[in-house]
Amino acid sequence: MNLSLIVTKTVSALLLPPLNLILLCTIGLLLHTRRPRLGRAISAFALVTLAVISTPAGALLLVAPLEHRSSSLMSAQHAGAQAIVVLGGGRIRNAPEYGGRDTPKPIPLVRLRYAAQLYRETGLPVLVSGGAPDGAAESEAAIMARSLREDFSVPVRWVEGGSDDTRQNAVLSAAILQAAGVQRILLVTDAMHMPRAQTLFTQTGLDVVAAPASLRSHSPLQATDFLPSDEGISRAHYALHEWIGLAWNAIRPR
Template identity: 55%
Template sequence: MSFSWLMNATMGAFLLPPLNLILMCGLGLWMRRRWPRLGLGVSIVALVVLTLISTRFGASLFITPLERLNPPLLLPKDANAQAIVVLGGGRIAAAPEYGGQDIPSSATLQRIRYAATLQRETALPVLVTGGQPEGALASEASIMARVLQEDFSVPVRWIEGASNNTAENAQYSFRILHAAGVRRILLVTDALHMQRAKLVFEQMGLEVIPAPTIFISTMRSTPADFLPMSLHNASYAMHEWLGLAWYGLRHRNLAQ
């Protein structure tokens, strides 16, 4: 298991909902002993924010600005790219219906499905990238390559299976692509994740044409958007906002 991955996951748990707001509510309750009104106010604010962002409407306040930064790729043939790069997005471990082998998560499956569509339209070679930060035996990249080849009949030219985060996806993929003379790529990942991924791949010196998939903000609105249902989308969007800030400070000189 990657220590850096574990540390990032732990820090994220404390900085992102629901734990950060639960801790804020607990802080408010503790403060009530000495400052009753202030402590009550802090707890109420935490609960209100927690409720708001668990609605699709509240989550959209964080999601929509990110997704609008990189619109869908409409004419992939005209992009003059040299390769398609697909980022891993997690796995389902030991899936019993597949004989106990690891399979792509829902997000990863949607990414490789879109990559297969792009490959059929452009005939470009494909690179898949993703390691095993949680300590699995097989890399995400190898799982993605297997599914692309077996289920979508799409050949995979390069498998990068050593990276444990987006910055490493960019670094290790660049080494492979640079050796192959590739500089201009179609980059496939979630629309929410695209801005951060695009920036780090560009910092490596690659020309990036964003090919985002899984747009959440364009889903049809319903009255249920105002009901608290899930924190997943809001937490994911906040993770990306924090990631953009962190990468801007920590990974601004990747190519050096």
């Protein structure tokens, strides 16, 4: 694992829930001796916010605005695309049930399943994108390509295995696709990730048709969605990561 990834993950942990709110609550407690009212207010805000976004219903406050920025793909056949691009999202290392081989995490596996459906609808060639920022010998793209072939019987035309983040996904994938004469793509990633990914891919000059998977905000709420759970905090963590990424992309030079 390279130093850049370690620094990135450390900063992310500090900025994202639950650690950011735990640290904020701690700051409030430290201020309590000198500024009691301010300290109590900060701690109370942190705890209430943590309680709210720890529920799936509360997490929707962060999730829904992201997902509503891209619509579900109604007809892949009429999108005019020339290729399907699927983005990686992590691996399970040394999975014993697969003979010790790495396998996609649940998030990219959902993306691969949707990409397989789009392939069957359109017959378009598939590109998978994802490197090995954790220093593994095999890229995420290679693992995804194997899963598409073995689990979904879908051939993969291009494997982009050099990228470490979404920006590099876009730049390196665009170079491969444009060399092959591909200009318009179906982009497959999570609905929460789609606004940032679509922006970055569009900046490369590609015409991007969003094909979002894992839409969370379209499911009707149930009573249990108002209870704190690991699902709630996980969604809030993911969504806030994307909001920070969008803000960073807006101020960062291309």
